[in-house]
Amino acid sequence: MTSGTGETLRTRKQRQTREAIHHAALRRVLDEGIDNVTVAEISAEANVSTRTFFNYFPTKEDAVLGLPEEIADDDAIEAFIDRECSSGDLVTDVSHLVRSVFAVTPNGETFERIREAMTRHPQLRRRQLQRVTAIEQRLSRTVAGHLRTDHRFSDGDVDVDDAARVIVMVCSSAMRLAIQNATRNDAEAGSAETAEHAFDQAVELLRKVIRKLQ
Amino acid sequence: MTSGTGETLRTRKQRQTREAIHHAALRRVLDEGIDNVTVAEISAEANVSTRTFFNYFPTKEDAVLGLPEEIADDDAIEAFIDRECSSGDLVTDVSHLVRSVFAVTPNGETFERIREAMTRHPQLRRRQLQRVTAIEQRLSRTVAGHLRTDHRFSDGDVDVDDAARVIVMVCSSAMRLAIQNATRNDAEAGSAETAEHAFDQAVELLRKVIRKLQ
């Protein structure tokens, strides 16, 4: 009965509803501006009640951004860090970790439309930046676990939990900087490529400035 | 007619109203928990309409925290940086700058009660942390202006505006860390002194970790 990979009817309906709400929200916000569209209107266009709207997305902004079902859980983070954190450079590793949580790139066209909406409406960018800080605590726990195996932090000079929080904070700063750069009004017609590179550039910049501060 | 320093009747009444709302909010939230108190109840206790409540504070949380009338404006920041940013160490200077925006310590007892409320209700701490990021942009502009006179950044190696944003982000991370440390549930009965030192400790920690990351 399922068309895809063991996808049950219930699950499929759910995904369709989520996408219907997301697309309706994105379309109307791009057409009329976020402040001229109500949740009721978006819900009507997606054929659900407003109550159902909020079952799928916690805020109107999130519906426009089309958040993935759930931010990667601890296990996913754990798996990722095991796979990718081998460069030996903490800033690089943690930066990639922070970035991975948001690397849910939908198809190109939709991505561009979301970026366009974020550029036009600061509230959307702010919301996206908040998502970064929202996961800092969870990331800190994971990073702390891995710092315990790092020889540079085994001398007891600094508390490992504190160090992890600092590192995550600094790296997520780079992530926020990248988001800001990718959604500046004066940005050249960015394209996904620019958005892809914005993060790497932010990390590189972070590294340069740290060096100067020494 | 005015009791204090050229304070007109209008101004005095305004301050009294603000304090009445703040104290009512803080008292009831500490007594009953933030989710068991409505804006209507607080407003009633302060003898104003709910509409007036929101004329003074943008959110219920802000009323509990008792935000100062306005975050220091550009001129105030400018004056401060001229006065204090002379240590020759950018991390120190900018950190003090970030900190100064929040150095509106009310009298000790009220301060302790606010800290208690923040410790008990994460929403309050989150709100306080948001205030830090909210002023990052403004601080970045000021810092960028001063970086142009810094020999380390006159070589054109990195864009001054970008560098300023990175530095402010990193230093405000320290500020956020300090706020978190000062309002942890497992903190020893902190006292204002701990809160005072939390920030310096955070900056020192930041410096150590940066050194290890090199």
Place this chain on the structure above:
DNA sequence: TTACGCGTGTGCAAGCGTGCAGTCATGCAA
């Protein structure tokens, strides 16, 4: 096929937050 359990959709009521417009008090100048 039937019957049950559970997840999902919905309406309703309440609280939060804001723009608008009307009323009233304050501050100021004649």
Place this chain on the structure above:
DNA sequence: TTGCATGACTGCACGCTTGCACACGCGTAA
């Protein structure tokens, strides 16, 4: 003292967001 301009307080209407309770349909085991 009087009169006016300005700004503060308020009510109202609306939109956002959430908890609760109920109804309905999907999934499943017999």
